[in-house]
Amino acid sequence: xxxxxxxxxxxxxxxxxxxxxxxxxxxxxxxxxxxxxxxxxxxxxxxxxxxxxxxxxxxxxxxxxxxxxxxxxxxxxxxxxxxxxxxxxxxxxxxxxxxxxxxxxxxxxxxxxxxxxxxxxxxxxxxxxxxxxxxxxxxxxxxxxxxxxxxxxxxxxxxxxxxxxxxxxxxxxxxxxxxxxxxxxxxxxxxxxxxxxxxxxxxxxxxxxxxxxxxxxxxxxxxxxxxxxxxxxxxxxxxxxxxxxxxxxxxxxxxxxxxxxxxxxxxxxxxxxxxxxxxxxxxxxxxxxxxxxxxxxxxxxxxxxxxxxxxxxxxxxxxxxxxxxxxxxxxxxxxxxxxxxxxxxxxxxxxxxxxxxxxxxxxxxxxxxxxxxxxx
Numbered sequence: 001x002x003x004x005x006x007x008x009x010x011x012x013x014x015x016x017x018x019x020x021x022x023x024x025x026x027x028x029x030x031x032x033x034x035x036x037x038x039x040x041x042x043x044x045x046x047x048x049x050x051x052x053x054x055x056x057x058x059x060x061x062x063x064x065x066x067x068x069x070x071x072x073x074x075x076x077x078x079x080x081x082x083x084x085x086x087x088x089x090x091x092x093x094x095x096x097x098x099x100x101x102x103x104x105x106x107x108x109x110x111x112x113x114x115x116x117x118x119x120x121x122x123x124x125x126x127x128x129x130x131x132x133x134x135x136x137x138x139x140x141x142x143x144x145x146x147x148x149x150x151x152x153x154x155x156x157x158x159x160x161x162x163x164x165x166x167x168x169x170x171x172x173x174x175x176x177x178x179x180x181x182x183x184x185x186x187x188x189x190x191x192x193x194x195x196x197x198x199x200x201x202x203x204x205x206x207x208x209x210x211x212x213x214x215x216x217x218x219x220x221x222x223x224x225x226x227x228x229x230x231x232x233x234x235x236x237x238x239x240x241x242x243x244x245x246x247x248x249x250x251x252x253x254x255x256x257x258x259x260x261x262x263x264x265x266x267x268x269x270x271x272x273x274x275x276x277x278x279x280x281x282x283x284x285x286x287x288x289x290x291x292x293x294x295x296x297x298x299x300x301x302x303x304x305x306x307x308x309x310x311x312x313x314x315x316x317x318x319x320x321x322x323x324x325x326x327x328x329x330x331x332x333x334x335x336x337x338x339x340x341x342x343x344x345x346x347x348x349x350x351x352x353x354x355x356x357x358x359x360x361x362x363x364x365x366x367x368x369x370x371x372x373x374x375x376x
Contacts, residue, residue, distance in 0.1 A: 017054070020047050024061065034066055042071035049079025070102045077110045081117065089114035090123045103130070105139040112145045121153040128162075137165065144173045151180025171202055178211035187215035191224070206237050 023044055027033040033041055048058035055076075062068060062076055073096050080089035093111045096103055108131050115124045128146060136142050143166040150159035163169070163177045174197045181190035194212040197204065204212070209232055216225035231237075258273040304310070 017052055020044065020052060023047075033064070036067060037069045037071075039071070041065070042069065042075050045072055045075035046078070049075055050082075055079045055083055068101070070104055070107065073101060074104075074106050074110060077107060077114070081110060081114045086114040086117040087120060087123075090120065090127075093127070097130075103134070105131075105136045105142045108136055109142050109145045112142075112149050116145075116149045116152050119153045121155065124149050124153065137162075138167045140166065140168045140170050140173060144170070144176050147173070148176040148180065151176065151184060154184060156180055156184040156186060171205060171208070174202055175205070175207040175211065178208055179214075182211040182214040182218070185218070187218040190215035191219075191221075204231070209237060 023040075024033075027038070027041055027044065032038050035041070045058050045061060048061060049055045058076060058079055062072060065072060073092065077089045077092050080086050080092070089111050093103070093107065096107065108127055111127055112124060115127070124146075131137055131142065131146065137146075143162060147159040147162040147166075150156070150162060159177060159180050163173060166173060174193065178190050178193050178197075181187070181193060190211055194204065194208060194215070197208065209228060212228055213225060216222070216228065258270050262270050
């Protein structure tokens with residue numbers, strides 16, 4: 001009975017809350033809930049955390065397990081990826097290690113994805129060290145997730161190093177680095193890698209082409225852009241359809257595609273992208289920034305007043321304007337809508353007299369990472 005239930009649930013992507021609770025009760029009454037390894041129990045946690053979006057109930061169910069398996073831990077960590085507090089995934093990951101629980105490649109992959117949501121670079125480096133120590137770097141999926149994360153936090157050199165050290169690469173690995181180069185203001189490297197992937201026997205798909213077109217737009221290389229558009233036509237690639245087929249609901253993907261079309265003045269296609277966003281209820285995410293200090297990540301939006309000390313914070317920011325050395329890099333805007341990485345990056349020095357507001361060392365560099373997915 002247990003085997004047939006495991007097989008049935010493995011094919012199940014969603015259940016209603018009443019049916020999920022019935023499954024929960026069944027596992028309890030049949031003794032399957034406390035088995036050392038129970039695929040059905042792990043699936044139950046996934047249903048609570050992911051399909052139903054009830055992470056708190058999943059955590060409650062997890063707390064009832066005497067000896068959770070790695071898959072049980074993974075289900076909860078995976079649930080944190082789309083939660084309001086993705087950094088909790090890293091806290092659970094550290095708890096696994098402290099309790100000598102077995103961490104596998106999937107665990108690391110899920111934690112990295114959570115870190116990517118808040119651009120948590122320091123935590124990512126710690127996980128990278130664990131990945132190398134455990135020999136997980138041979139896993140193509142995990143390697144791709146890691147290099148994609150480094151690219152998202154702006155550490156393109158580390159992303160490239162991970163790519164070069166990967167024992168096995170797939171099309172997603174190539175695409176992640178091409179996109180990382182293109183979005184990291186390294187269009188020449190993006191196009192070089194795009195050409196190299198064909199030489200190495202990988203056929204570019206819609207995602208590869210999207211990164212290459214973005215690089216062409218940055219360089220103003222319309223001749224190469226026309227050649228790539230010819231490839232799209234010859235291969236009958238549907239850039240809009242690809243985002244839909246991927247199940248993408250991330251506004252950055254659609255904004256980037258619209259940006260590429262706008263650079264070529266293909267306004268009808270820009271309209272199609274926006275219509276696809278409307279049909280899929282993809283909303284532009286407000287621009288926000290993250291500050292990481294003492295291992296704690298804080299996020300804030302433009303004109304954010306949610307913090308209880310927002311008045312003091314804004315007063316201190318006004319003071320910083322006159323008392324800090326600020327270097328600002330503003331990439332050139334080339335099209336109708338800016339891609340996610342065309343944003344200011346500000347590095348500033350904070351003095352000791354700020355200790356009353358933020359607990360930091362005497363001399364401490366604060367990096368403000370921006371996540372701007374809108375173009376106006």
